[in-house]
Amino acid sequence: MINIKHILLFALMTAFTAVGADALVLDSLSYDARLGYTVGGTIPTHIGREIRGINSFNPGLNFSIGVEATVPISGRWKAHTGLRFELGSMDVDSRVKNYEIEVVRGDESLSGIFIGNVRIKTTQRRITLPVQAQYDFSPEFKLRGGLFMGWLTSRKFWGWAYDGYLREGTPVGAKIEMGREPGDRGDFDFDQNMRHMQWGLDVGADWQFSRRWGLFAELTYGFSGLFKSDFHSVQPLRPMYGTLGISYRIK
Amino acid sequence: MTLYSYRHLFIIDVLAAVMAVLMTSCFGDEPDYCEADIETATLHVARPDQFFFQATDSMQVVFSTDSVITFTVRGDADVTALSPVFTLSPGASISPQSGSTHDFSQGPVTYTVTSQDGKWQRRYKLSVVPTHIMVADTLFYNFEHYELEPTYKRFYMWHNTLPDGTLGNDWATANDGFRISMGTAQPMDYPTTPLADGYDGAAVCLTTRDTGPFGRMANKRLAAGNMFLGTFDIQIAMSDHLHATRFGLPFTSKPDRFTGYYTFEPGPTVQDFYGNPIVGRVDSADVYAVFYRNHDASGKEVVLYGDNVLSSDLIVAVAEMDYVAPTSQWTPWDIKFEYRKEVDEQLLANRGYSLAIVFSSSSAGGSFIGAIGSRLCVDKVRLICSREE
Numbered sequence: 001m002i003n004i005k006h007i008l009l010f011a012l013m014t015a016f017t018a019v020g021a022d023a024l025v026l027d028s029l030s031y032d033a034r035l036g037y038t039v040g041g042t043i044p045t046h047i048g049r050e051i052r053g054i055n056s057f058n059p060g061l062n063f064s065i066g067v068e069a070t071v072p073i074s075g076r077w078k079a080h081t082g083l084r085f086e087l088g089s090m091d092v093d094s095r096v097k098n099y100e101i102e103v104v105r106g107d108e109s110l111s112g113i114f115i116g117n118v119r120i121k122t123t124q125r126r127i128t129l130p131v132q133a134q135y136d137f138s139p140e141f142k143l144r145g146g147l148f149m150g151w152l153t154s155r156k157f158w159g160w161a162y163d164g165y166l167r168e169g170t171p172v173g174a175k176i177e178m179g180r181e182p183g184d185r186g187d188f189d190f191d192q193n194m195r196h197m198q199w200g201l202d203v204g205a206d207w208q209f210s211r212r213w214g215l216f217a218e219l220t221y222g223f224s225g226l227f228k229s230d231f232h233s234v235q236p237l238r239p240m241y242g243t244l245g246i247s248y249r250i251k
Numbered sequence: 252m253t254l255y256s257y258r259h260l261f262i263i264d265v266l267a268a269v270m271a272v273l274m275t276s277c278f279g280d281e282p283d284y285c286e287a288d289i290e291t292a293t294l295h296v297a298r299p300d301q302f303f304f305q306a307t308d309s310m311q312v313v314f315s316t317d318s319v320i321t322f323t324v325r326g327d328a329d330v331t332a333l334s335p336v337f338t339l340s341p342g343a344s345i346s347p348q349s350g351s352t353h354d355f356s357q358g359p360v361t362y363t364v365t366s367q368d369g370k371w372q373r374r375y376k377l378s379v380v381p382t383h384i385m386v387a388d389t390l391f392y393n394f395e396h397y398e399l400e401p402t403y404k405r406f407y408m409w410h411n412t413l414p415d416g417t418l419g420n421d422w423a424t425a426n427d428g429f430r431i432s433m434g435t436a437q438p439m440d441y442p443t444t445p446l447a448d449g450y451d452g453a454a455v456c457l458t459t460r461d462t463g464p465f466g467r468m469a470n471k472r473l474a475a476g477n478m479f480l481g482t483f484d485i486q487i488a489m490s491d492h493l494h495a496t497r498f499g500l501p502f503t504s505k506p507d508r509f510t511g512y513y514t515f516e517p518g519p520t521v522q523d524f525y526g527n528p529i530v531g532r533v534d535s536a537d538v539y540a541v542f543y544r545n546h547d548a549s550g551k552e553v554v555l556y557g558d559n560v561l562s563s564d565l566i567v568a569v570a571e572m573d574y575v576a577p578t579s580q581w582t583p584w585d586i587k588f589e590y591r592k593e594v595d596e597q598l599l600a601n602r603g604y605s606l607a608i609v610f611s612s613s614s615a616g617g618s619f620i621g622a623i624g625s626r627l628c629v630d631k632v633r634l635i636c637s638r639e640e
Contacts, residue, residue, distance in 0.1 A: 049279035098282050105464035107435050113285065165486070167315075168431075171285035171371050175315035176431060179490035183469040186489075 029251070031069040034084070034216060036245025038062045041088025042122050042226055043240045051235075053095040055117065060089030064243050067250075070134060078134040080144050080204075088124040088241055093117065098171070101161060102232070103188045110186070113171050116164010116178060120234065124194075125154040126241075128220065130202045140208045148202035148220050150239070155194040157226070161186040193231040198222045198239050206247065218243040283368035284342035289313045289375050291338045292320050302328045304501075304602040305545075307552040316402070316427070316485055319359075319376050323501075323602075326383035330355040333379055342367025355379040384503045384600055387414050392422075392511075392608075392632040394455040397445045399438060405430050406441040409455065409478070421500055423481050428488035428495060429474050432465040442476035442612070446628055450512040450581040454630035457612040459518060459534070459621045472526045473623055475616025479609045481554065493557035493617055499605035501545060504636035505594050506606060509540040509570035510585045511632035515577050515612075518622030534622035537611040539571035540634070542588060544598070545605040555607055557617040567592045567604065575627070608632070 040059045044051075068082025096118050102111035132146030161178050162185035168174045178185045200222035208214040222239035293310045296302045302324055303309055313320055324330065337349040345364045347353070353360045359376040366372070396410040396418055406426035410418040424443040429436065438444070446454040457476025466472045471492070481498045488495040517534035544565040547553050555563050561571070568588040576582070598604065610629055613621025 047279070049282045052281065098285055103465075105468055108433060108463055108465050110431060110434065110465070167286065171366060172287055172373050174427070175288075175486045177487050177490040183471060184490045187468050189468075 029069055029071050030249065031067060031082075031251055032214070032247045032249045034064075034066045034068060034082075034245055034247045036064045036066075036216070036218065036243040038064045038086050038088060038241050038243045040090065040240050040242050041124055042090040042237045044235055044237055048235060050096050050099040051094050052097050055093040055095060056091075057093070058091040060091065060123075062087035062089060064241075064245070066128075068130070068247075073133075076136045078136065078142075080130065080132040080134045080146070082130060084126075084128040084130070086126045086128055086150075086241060086243070088126060088239065089122060091119075091121045093119045096164075101166070101186070101188075101234070103161075103186055105189075110166070110168070112166045112168040112173055112176075114161050114164060114166050114178075114186075116161060118159065118161050120157075120159040122157045122226075123154070124152050124156070124239070126150045126152050126198070126239075128202075130204075130220075132202060132204065142206040142208075144202075144204040144206070146202055148198075148200060150198040150220075150222075152194065152196050152198070155191055155196075157190045157194055159188055161188075188234075190227070190231070190234065193227050195224060195226065195228055198224050198226075200224065200239070208247075208249070212249045214247040214249070216243075216245055216247050218245075283366070284340065285366045285368050285371055286340040287343050287364040287366040287371045287373045288315060288340040289320070289337050289345070289362070289364060289373075290340060292322075292377065293336045294322055294333055294379070295336065296333070301325065305552070306550065307546065308602075313375075314482070314484060314486065318374060320378070322377075322379045323382050324379055326381050328379075328381050330379045330381060335377060337362070339364060340366075384602070385414050386504050386636070388504075388636055390414075390504075390634040390636070392634075393452060394445070394449070394630060394632075395453050397453070397455075400427070403430060405434075405436070406438050407443065407445055409445075421480050422478055423483040423496075424476075424478050425474065425483055425488070425496060427483060427485045428492070429460065429462070431485075431488065432462045432469075432471070432474075433460075442474045443478055444476075449628065450630035452630075454512075454628050455610075456626060456628040457536075457610055459613045459616060459623055459625040461623050467526070470524065471619050472522065472524075473613070473616065473619055473621055475611045475613035475621055475625075476627065477609070477611045477616070478629075480607055496557050497554040498541070498556065498560045498607035498609060499543065499545065499554050500607075501602040502542065502604055502606035503599060503602060504634075505599065506540065506542050506568065506570070506588050506634050507637040508585060508587050508635040509608070509633075510583065510635065511538075512581045512583050512630045513538060513575070514579055514581055514626075514628045515575050516579055516626050517577055518624030518626075521620065521622045524619050529620075533577070534612075534625040535614045536575040536625065536627040537609055537614045538575055538584065538627075538629070539569065539609055540586075540588070541566055541607045541609070542568040543605055543607070545603060554605065560607060560609060567594060581630070606634070608634075 064086040066084030070078050070080045099114045101114045128148050128150040130148045132144040134144045136142045166176045202220045204218040206216045220241045226237040331354045334352045359378040362375045364373045397407050400408045409422040411421045413419045426441045442460045446456045459475045484495045515536045521529045521532040568590040570586040570588040612625045612627040
């Protein structure tokens with residue numbers, strides 16, 4: 001993972017060095033402001049057999065704003081980077097069976113096999129730096145692909161196990177019922193177990209329908225998990241953001 | 252939060268529906284059940300009224316933490332060929348089979364339950380014990396027999412000396428519930444602990460404890476130390492704590508006086524449900540005994556709980572210390588049972604009454620109000636019974 005970070009940084013530095021080295025390149029730099037609706041924030045890497053049904057799912061609908069720059073490289077190829085501020089969220093309520101769960105608070109923990117319902121909510125604020133190669137099919141239509149790095153400036157992950165029971169430790173451990181109301185259910189809160197830094201794939205498409213205005217679509221998929229690698233209390237989750245928005249050409 | 256939620260937007264519903272369909276389509280096969288419990292045990296016999304003391308004794312609900320099942324039956328009952336029937340957790344199987352016939356006069360029969368996925372097993376010992384009702388004059392509870400609970404070895408449990416000299420499990424505590432919130436606590440940090448040097452030999456001490464980060468999260472910030480005749484149901488300790496303390500066990504004598512020795516030192520600061528101090532209030536303890544009919548008018552078996560142990564219509568007599576005066580010296584009490592109703596001797600002999608003795612270091616502990624550190628110690632408890640001639 002360190003290697004990938006280095007590669008990203010190197011690519012970025014190369015891009016900026018190239019930009020700085022040549023005044024003509026600087027002249028040809030174009031940049032635009034972008035406003036988008038972002039859906040998502042988090043998805044499970046796979047749905048285990050333990051998840052028996054989704055009672056409700058709200059991928060969240062959030063804003064993203066950013067300023068992004070494009071610089072010509074060769075022919076129709078360009079380099080694309082920028083800075084985005086994104087809000088991500090998710091609210092999922094699922095029915096589970098034999099779901100391994102661990103609830104941790106301070107030094108205390110309670111773990112075992114849960115049969116019942118689990119509600120998970122998360123909100124994140126992320127600053128994202130994309131580094132992409134862009135190919136212009138026409139002056140109007142462009143595709144982009146590359147990597148992103150993201151830093152979470154705010155991260156919340158919480159939820160509760162409810163309307164079910166825990167078998168403490170193992171399936172033959174004490175059976176502990178969990179109710180529906182706060183205090184009767186098993187609340188958890190894993191803010192501190194989330195990574196600050198995320199990285200992954202970033203693909204996008206632009207349609208410049210007027211001199212200034214355009215539409216864009218963006219999809220980022222995190223290669224890094226939402227949580228630190230030593231954390232196993234909930235199923236593996238990954239950051240994934242889908243954005244649709246408008247762009248305004250500043251230069 | 253409101254900034255981030257746009258639940259009313261149509262697009263969210265569409266997305267949610269699409270995602271739900273996508274996700275549903277990739278659910279794997281349902282995993283097999285992994286539990287291996289006996290949930291209920293039932294004995295069917297030809298003449299239940301001659302076999303059981305009470306008709307409801309033929310069926311037992313088995314707690315998830317129990318691995319011993321005991322049917323207490325009439326002293327002259329024939330237990331040489333009985334066929335217990337079980338309900339098991341979903342998918343589980345049992346050996347020997349449910350309904351198979353065994354001779355219980357030679358001691359308990361061991362049953363093994365295996366989970367549907369085959370990975371987990373539990374063993375249960377089932378006994379059918381013919382019991383001659385003994386009418387004792389005085390019952391002694393000296394709290395000399397205690398040990399670490401064998402499964403988790405995290406907290407103490409107590410055994411009482413039965414009239415025939417063997418050890419029983421009549422005393423229950425909520426220590427197991429405390430373990431859920433404070434798994435790191437040492438045995439002597441639990442609400443109910445032994446005191447080696449009591450009034451006379453060992454005593455039992457009940458201390459109101461802080462329930463730690465889990466307790467704060469759940470708005471259950473303290474656990475009063477308690478000890479009672481009855482059973483503690485860990486299964487509902489979290490979801491319905493007032494019903495987890497099942498006060499009372501069948502009792503075949505007519506209690507007359509309730510005596511013992513105590514010390515009580517209230518903790519420094521009473522706190523409310525939210526953990527805020529209640530200035531000027533001194534914590535109070537509970538010391539009482541309740542004698543009640545253990546079946547309601549419809550014949551349903553009854554135990555009393557934290558919310559009705561002093562108010563149920565089935566209560567026959569109560570011996571309650573009105574005010575547990577703070578004292579650091581061993582102080583005797585001697586309280587006479589106040590009878591509200593007549594006792595039916597026939598019903599008494601058929602285990603139709605139960606007795607609950609309840610001690611608690613914070614009276615309002617059931618509502619999570621009390622002073623952390625309040626400490627009630629008791630020793631040499633006596634139940635003096637009158638024999639009707």
